[in-house]
Amino acid sequence: MDAQALSLNNSIEKQNPNVLKMLSERGKNIFFPKLGILSQAAQAKGKNINATIGEAVEDDGTSMHLPEFDALINLPCNSIFPYAPSFGKPELRDTWKSVIYKKNPSLKDIVISKPIATNGLTHGISILGYLFADESDTIVLSDLYWENYNLIFENAYNAKVETFELFEKGGFNTSAFSKKLSSIKQEKVLILLNFPNNPSGYTPLKSEIDGIVSEIEKLAKAGKKVVVFIDDAYFGLVYEDNVYTESIFVKLANLSENVLAVKLDGPTKEDYVWGFRVGFITFGIKNGTPELYEALENKTGGAIRGNISNISQLSQSLLQTVYTHPNYENSKLQKFQILKSRYNILKQSFSNTKYAEYFEPLPFNSGYFMCVKLNKGLDAEQVRLQLLNQYSTGVIVLGSVIRLAFSAVPQAKIPTLMENLYNACKDLDKS
Numbered sequence: 001m002d003a004q005a006l007s008l009n010n011s012i013e014k015q016n017p018n019v020l021k022m023l024s025e026r027g028k029n030i031f032f033p034k035l036g037i038l039s040q041a042a043q044a045k046g047k048n049i050n051a052t053i054g055e056a057v058e059d060d061g062t063s064m065h066l067p068e069f070d071a072l073i074n075l076p077c078n079s080i081f082p083y084a085p086s087f088g089k090p091e092l093r094d095t096w097k098s099v100i101y102k103k104n105p106s107l108k109d110i111v112i113s114k115p116i117a118t119n120g121l122t123h124g125i126s127i128l129g130y131l132f133a134d135e136s137d138t139i140v141l142s143d144l145y146w147e148n149y150n151l152i153f154e155n156a157y158n159a160k161v162e163t164f165e166l167f168e169k170g171g172f173n174t175s176a177f178s179k180k181l182s183s184i185k186q187e188k189v190l191i192l193l194n195f196p197n198n199p200s201g202y203t204p205l206k207s208e209i210d211g212i213v214s215e216i217e218k219l220a221k222a223g224k225k226v227v228v229f230i231d232d233a234y235f236g237l238v239y240e241d242n243v244y245t246e247s248i249f250v251k252l253a254n255l256s257e258n259v260l261a262v263k264l265d266g267p268t269k270e271d272y273v274w275g276f277r278v279g280f281i282t283f284g285i286k287n288g289t290p291e292l293y294e295a296l297e298n299k300t301g302g303a304i305r306g307n308i309s310n311i312s313q314l315s316q317s318l319l320q321t322v323y324t325h326p327n328y329e330n331s332k333l334q335k336f337q338i339l340k341s342r343y344n345i346l347k348q349s350f351s352n353t354k355y356a357e358y359f360e361p362l363p364f365n366s367g368y369f370m371c372v373k374l375n376k377g378l379d380a381e382q383v384r385l386q387l388l389n390q391y392s393t394g395v396i397v398l399g400s401v402i403r404l405a406f407s408a409v410p411q412a413k414i415p416t417l418m419e420n421l422y423n424a425c426k427d428l429d430k431s
């Protein structure tokens with residue numbers, strides 16, 4: 001093992017030996033290289049002649065670039081063309097950290113790591129697979145989940161995904177969650193929680209959240225080493241008052257020295273910048289010290305450097321500029337209101353009792369999506385094809401449920417979407 005990795009591992013072990021046990025073999029081996037090219041380039045910064053960096057520089061010291069870009073982007077040259085650090089642009093990392101506290105006031109003064117920038121949340125999840133998932137590990141997910149988790153945890157890292165039933169009697173199925181957790185035999189338990197959930201559009205209610213946390217606490221008390229990946233991709237898009245609006249990260253980041261909470265979030269869905277490819281990884285654990293977080297950040301930065309080197313400078317600069325714009329909050333609220341009104345119309349439309357003959361909503365209160373389950377033995381894939389071919393309407397089938405992305409449908413078309421779904425089901429009803 002490289003001496004730099006060893007030194008990070010020693011630091012982690014000294015601060016909290018449980019965390020070292022949570023890392024995968026890859027995670028134990030990785031480090032962000034402080035020696036070599038990066039440190040030599042850092043030492044040469046500001047010198048009269050700097051022949052270290054792998055970028056091209058104009059005679060006046062600015063980034064070499066093609067002038068055609070100048071009319072397209074209204075940002076300083078050094079916010080566009082140079083590489084960004086593997087950890088992300090420092091000012092954006094600071095902004096995002098303060099935003100996490102602002103959006104999650106119950107965090108109060110709990111100490112968390114500095115967010116590390118990733119190439120969107122997908123890349124963040126993959127980096128967590130790299131750092132924490134070995135072949136023998138199991139990742140616990142709800143049975144309604146974003147299918148890309150399989151590609152990441154199973155195909156890339158050969159870990160195993162196991163699911164629990166998300167719903168019981170119209171709400172979060174705490175007993176199924178508990179049962180699944182207690183069936184994991186390994187000392188290390190990896191859990192992934194995604195609220196608002198893709199595909200169901202469900203976020204636990206205020207009345208449910210402590211029950212979920214207490215199941216995780218039970219594991220910790222039994223001596224398990226628990227890593228909870230918290231996929232907050234749709235954070236903030238909550239449309240009902242009885243829903244828990246902060247991230248469950250708040251409840252887990254200071255729960256136990258046996259529970260490492262890892263928050264995955266970013267502007268992709270919250271700020272409507274899907275193509276920018278920026279996300280963040282943030283760690284929180286009870287009694288987490290700056291030294292522990294620094295070691296984890298270094299391992300994360302090293303994994304990123306070894307995978308994609310660093311994230312788009314331009315995307316990060318655009319975000320930082322918009323986050324400090326005086327109209328940002330207001331513009332964001334306006335977009336939220338559009339999604340909320342689509343949600344409201346969709347929700348109201350279920351008061352039309354005729355729909356229940358063919359389909360019923362699964363619980364939903366947040367996010368971009370909702371799901372319906374079909375009645376009368378209707379086949380979801382056949383309904384999807386009927387919608388496509390006869391009603392010019394596209395939906396997603398996931399097993400036996402149909403997912404409707406109300407985020408992508410204008411409010412005026414939502415009643416037609418519902419009617420089309422009803423009619424497609426009626427066409428196929430053989431009873």
Ligand SMILES: Cc1ncc(COP(=O)(O)O)c(C=O)c1O
Pocket residue numbers: 119120121122123146194197198231233266268269274277278279
């Ligand atoms: C639950 C969930 N997590 C993560 C992502 C991916 O986010 P990103 O585009 O930032 O990689 C998605 C995208 O659909 C998602 O639904």
